[in-house]
Amino acid sequence: MKIRFDKMTIAFKEVIAVNQLTLEIPEGELVCLLGPSGCGKSTTLFALSGLYKTTSGRILFNEHDVSGLPPEKRGIGLVFQNYALYPHMTVEQNIMFPLENKRVPKKEAAQRALNAARLCKIEALLKRKPSQLSGGQQQRVAIARALVKNPTILLLDEPLSNLDARLRIEMREEIRRIQQETKITTVFVTHDQEEAMSISDRLVVMKEGVLQQTASPQEMYRNPANLFVAKFLGNPPINVVKGSVSKNKVTSGDLILCEKKYPDVEDCYIGIRPEGFKIAETEEDLKRSFKVKVDYCEVLGRDTTLHFTINNEPCKAIIISEGNIKSGDIVNLAVRRHSLHIFDGVTEERIDELK
Ligand SMILES: Nc1ncnc2c1ncn2[C@@H]1O[C@H](COP(=O)(O)OP(=O)(O)OP(=O)(O)O)[C@@H](O)[C@H]1O
Ligand SMILES: [Mg+2]
Structure with missing residues (x-):
C-alpha cells in the first residue's frame, strides 16, 4: 500500500x-x-x-x-x-x-x-x-x-x-x-x-x-x-568546522582544506566525514594537502583514528592503519572530494558544488 x-x-x-x-x-x-x-x-x-x-x-x-x-x-x-x-x-x-x-x-x-x-x-x-x-x-x-x-x-x-x-x-x-x-x-x-x-x-x-x-x-x-x-548520520559523527569559501578555496582558520567549485561564501560550516581524510602521499595529493599535528593516535586493528584540530575545533580522521604515525607527529592530510560538505553559516542549509 x-x-x-x-x-x-x-x-x-x-x-x-x-x-x-x-x-x-x-x-x-x-x-x-x-x-x-x-x-x-x-x-x-x-x-x-x-x-x-x-x-x-x-x-x-x-x-x-x-x-x-x-x-x-x-x-x-x-x-x-x-x-x-x-x-x-x-x-x-x-x-x-x-x-x-x-x-x-x-x-x-x-x-x-x-x-x-x-x-x-x-x-x-x-x-x-x-x-x-x-x-x-x-x-x-x-x-x-x-x-x-x-x-x-x-x-x-x-x-x-x-x-x-x-x-x-x-x-x-x-x-x-x-x-x-x-x-x-x-x-x-x-x-x-x-x-x-x-x-x-x-x-x-x-x-x-x-x-x-x-x-x-x-x-x-x-x-x-x-x-x-x-x-545526525554517521558514527563517529561528521567533523564540523567554521570557515569560508573564496575563489573555490575552502578555508578554515589558516588552512586551505580543499579546492572545489563553490560560490563564494563568507561564513559557512565545513563538514568532513572522519573517513573522508587521507594521508597525502602522491604528488597530486600533497599539492592539495594541509598539515596538522596529531594530538592523539588510536590504533584499532585495521583502522587508525587520528585526533587533531582544525581552527581550534577537535577533529577525527579514520585512516587505514599503517603503524608509523605517532601522537605528536605532523602529518599531511588531504580531503577526499566527496567527503566535504558546505553548509550556510546562518541557515545551515547545504550549499551545492557548482557544475
Ligand atoms: N498526547 C500528547 N499530548 C501532548 N503532547 C504530546 C502528546 N504526544 C506527544 N506530544 C508532544 O509532541 C512532540 C512529539 O512527540 P513524539 O512522541 O511524537 O516524539 P518522538 O519523536 O516519538 O520521541 P521519542 O524518540 O522520545 O519517542 C513532543 O514534544 C511531545 O511532548
Ligand atoms: Mg516515540
Whole structure:
C-alpha cells in the first residue's frame, strides 16, 4: 500500500508535534522515521494507525483519504517497544487474539497463527507463555501478532530498544527479512541512525516536527540537505568546522582544506566525514594537502583514528592503519572530494558544488 502524507499537522494544544508533513512512502518499501527524542516520530506513526486524529492535512493510502477512518478499518499491524503481550495467554493464543475480534473460524485462525509464527521463526514456542521467552523471542511474537491479520501496512515504534546490543542487530536483520518476504509496506521508527541506515530503503529525518530530508541511506549520507542531517548520520559523527569559501578555496582558520567549485561564501560550516581524510602521499595529493599535528593516535586493528584540530575545533580522521604515525607527529592530510560538505553559516542549509 502506498502511503502519502499531504500537509499533515498534528497539534496537542500549543505543541505542534508534526508540522505540515508532506511525504510519500512507496508500496513495498521499508522506511525508517529517524530523529531525536520529541521530533514527532511516534505521533506520525499513531496518526497513520488512526490512534491520533490529524489536526489538518490528509493521510492517503493508495490515494484514498483515510484521515477519518478508525484504526480497525485501516488494515494496519502495529508493534511497540514494550511488546504488550498478554501474560496469561500462550504464544499461540497471543498471535491468534486479533483474529478472535474479527470472528475468524478457530481452525483457520490456528493455521494463520502457525504461518505467522513460521515466518517469525517461533513455531517451536507456540505453547509457551511470554514469561518463558527471551526479549527477542517476545518481540518476534509481537511481530507475528501484528502480521496475522494480513495487514497492508506494518508500523513498528522503536521495536528493538528493549533488547541488548547483539540481539538488536539480529532482530533488525530479522525484521528486514520478514519485510522482504512479505513485501509489506513498513514504517519503522527509531532514533538509532545506524539501525535505520542498515535496514531501510528510505530514510525520513525529522526535527522538531518538521521533515528535514527523505532519501535512500546512501544518498542522505553522501548529500545531507542541512547541517542537522549531516550531524545526525554517521558514527563517529561528521567533523564540523567554521570557515569560508573564496575563489573555490575552502578555508578554515589558516588552512586551505580543499579546492572545489563553490560560490563564494563568507561564513559557512565545513563538514568532513572522519573517513573522508587521507594521508597525502602522491604528488597530486600533497599539492592539495594541509598539515596538522596529531594530538592523539588510536590504533584499532585495521583502522587508525587520528585526533587533531582544525581552527581550534577537535577533529577525527579514520585512516587505514599503517603503524608509523605517532601522537605528536605532523602529518599531511588531504580531503577526499566527496567527503566535504558546505553548509550556510546562518541557515545551515547545504550549499551545492557548482557544475
Ligand atoms: N498526547 C500528547 N499530548 C501532548 N503532547 C504530546 C502528546 N504526544 C506527544 N506530544 C508532544 O509532541 C512532540 C512529539 O512527540 P513524539 O512522541 O511524537 O516524539 P518522538 O519523536 O516519538 O520521541 P521519542 O524518540 O522520545 O519517542 C513532543 O514534544 C511531545 O511532548
Ligand atoms: Mg516515540
